[in-house]
Amino acid sequence: MIKYLVLLAIVSASVVVARAADQDTRVVIYDGIATVVSSAPEASSDLWITTGDLLRATRFVIKPQGVCRDELCFPLPKNRKAEFVSKKGATTWFNLSEFAKLIRQPVVADQKNGVWYFGARASEQNGYLASLEAPNFTLPDLNGKLHSLADFRGKKVLLVTWASW
Amino acid sequence: MLYKELRSRNFEIISVAQDTGGAKAAGPWIIAAKPEYTALVDEKQIITQKYGMVNVPTAVWIDEQGRIVRPNEVAFIDDRFKSFTNMESAPYIDAIRDWAANGTKSVYVLSEADLRARLKPQSDDRSNDRLQADAEFALAEYLYKQGKGVDAIPHFKEAQRLDPDNWNYKRQAWALSDAERDYGTNFGKEVKKLNGKPYYEPRKLPEAKKGANDRRN
Numbered sequence: 001m002i003k004y005l006v007l008l009a010i011v012s013a014s015v016v017v018a019r020a021a022d023q024d025t026r027v028v029i030y031d032g033i034a035t036v037v038s039s040a041p042e043a044s045s046d047l048w049i050t051t052g053d054l055l056r057a058t059r060f061v062i063k064p065q066g067v068c069r070d071e072l073c074f075p076l077p078k079n080r081k082a083e084f085v086s087k088k089g090a091t092t093w094f095n096l097s098e099f100a101k102l103i104r105q106p107v108v109a110d111q112k113n114g115v116w117y118f119g120a121r122a123s124e125q126n127g128y129l130a131s132l133e134a135p136n137f138t139l140p141d142l143n144g145k146l147h148s149l150a151d152f153r154g155k156k157v158l159l160v161t162w163a164s165w
Numbered sequence: 166m167l168y169k170e171l172r173s174r175n176f177e178i179i180s181v182a183q184d185t186g187g188a189k190a191a192g193p194w195i196i197a198a199k200p201e202y203t204a205l206v207d208e209k210q211i212i213t214q215k216y217g218m219v220n221v222p223t224a225v226w227i228d229e230q231g232r233i234v235r236p237n238e239v240a241f242i243d244d245r246f247k248s249f250t251n252m253e254s255a256p257y258i259d260a261i262r263d264w265a266a267n268g269t270k271s272v273y274v275l276s277e278a279d280l281r282a283r284l285k286p287q288s289d290d291r292s293n294d295r296l297q298a299d300a301e302f303a304l305a306e307y308l309y310k311q312g313k314g315v316d317a318i319p320h321f322k323e324a325q326r327l328d329p330d331n332w333n334y335k336r337q338a339w340a341l342s343d344a345e346r347d348y349g350t351n352f353g354k355e356v357k358k359l360n361g362k363p364y365y366e367p368r369k370l371p372e373a374k375k376g377a378n379d380r381r382n
Contacts, residue, residue: 119300
């Protein structure tokens, strides 16, 4: 009996390894930063990623009170928890695309290339409409030196856009 | 040059190129202009997205406290494109001079009520469409830079569909491929379609002096 169990353990361990090798990867672009993550073994039109990848790609962590990053926490609806979190063996998978829908975050996928883009939420992008504060930005000049709008505090700034096209 | 004249008045110009092609595309123009003001390159149209801009050139006036005092408007600071746009740069340059000299007392600085009215967000649905368009555009741009230009096209098209008033999203995408072949159109054709209707919202500048008889456009 014990022999069988050991054998079973070896077989299932090798199955896990084989699966890991076959697993496709996906690219998650979050806050403008691209991270390569492993995708769930089951085919799905949603994006399921491990909690480890969740932290790497988005800095969000699953806590008892919700899915959190710094002071920001989004509780998961109790009756829908299975739509977001799925435990398989030692790995906990998280449905990042469903989470985006929950928090009204724009999400776009290119299934062919396995790229998922998560955009800015309305509350992040439209905050200036209430505060009237010019949104800050940091961009390079031709020499690669970074400049932020905030560096110009204390001066009047004429911000002008143009393009070569 | 405007900047040389006004920099002593605690006035700065930040010019930002909205160019997926980055320094390679915008660089030659910047080098030719030999700017003394701050000239930046924005490969991801971050300014377009953060400020809700829809075309170039667009300018925003920002005061010493970092607050917007005039939001997005057409900003030709020379007459290079006058024959095409039929817009004179002189009245706008005068307005900038007035602001640099008079600050909050300038007639061109909008009241908070006017400012809020101009910045009035589009309806929730419209705003969500716009944010979704930003995501489509950003994904398209990522694919393009990965050498997947063909795969980028459907996402550029979707961005254009979701945010039809955004000329930056049209013009940039058309410039990255054969617009006729991939989009069935081009910039010239689209401008013709407007049939004389200005594709920029006309700029509204108040009279510089009260009681002036000659009306400015």
